[in-house]
Amino acid sequence: MLKDYSNKNLQRASFKNEDLSYASFRGSDLRGADFSGSNLIGADFTQVKTGITPANTVMIFFAALIVSLLSGYMAMLAGATVQGMVRSPDENVRLAGYASLVIVVAFIAFTYWKGLGDALRNLIIPACVLAVIIGIIAYVSGAGTGMGVVYLILSLLLVVLMFIVGTVARAAAGTLSNILFIIVALAGGMFGKSLGGGIGTVLMAISCALISKRALAGIKGFRGLRKIVFMITKRFGTSFRNSMLMDADFSQSQLRNSDFTNADVTFVNWSNSNKVNCINK
16 A cells, blocks of 8 residues: 655654655655655655755754854954054055955955855965065064054954855855845944944855855855755755655655755656755765
8 A cells, every 4th residue: 555645744754764665745844854765766745845844944043143143243353454454554554454455355256256265275375375474574674563464364364254154154044044144234234333344244245145155056166165055954954865766756846955865866757846955966
């Protein structure tokens, strides 16, 4: 007799290593369910919903909220630091401020184009090393105090840290990312006491929004960010790992945060299904 699980709330249900060939899950809520190692040949998954359960989504949201507030504060610090450098009476510090602005803009553009890892390796790290060398030469020769270099490195490190934390938070938050975008922007406005801090926060929030979108789209260069998203999917999403899904029907389904690692998906019907943050290996 064929098993019928259609139109049921099966959140966090465990079907590990079960024989569910030709079973019906039509219209069921499978968020957080575990089908690892199961025989799902010919199973009916039309109009199902997969992904992270509402309870775990709330938990992840609040974790991302805390991280986003922190990232907003970091953006404010970076913006205020650069603004202070540009307004400094010390000419060397002012030059370092303008250099920081150029490098930050180049970093954002490079990250969007090539990915975060390449931007760090090919731009930020070489810039910091060069700044240290110039600072040491200036200090030893008496041409300057080296404070400009200290401020330059500080501002760059703050931007990089905020960028990583903010982008990861937005990438992990999924559909809640729009809310986090507003929170990051408002955080800088609340913490910032200068125009530079507020503007810096908004620019960083917008940059995080654009870059996290590219990371989730699977574009080359964002492997590190995608690994973090996949870790969340593996821990909290719907699992089809090592399952047999030949001839299964997922048409008209909402497939979010689902793990299909090592699953046999031969002749699976995906027509009119929406797949977001799914692992396919």
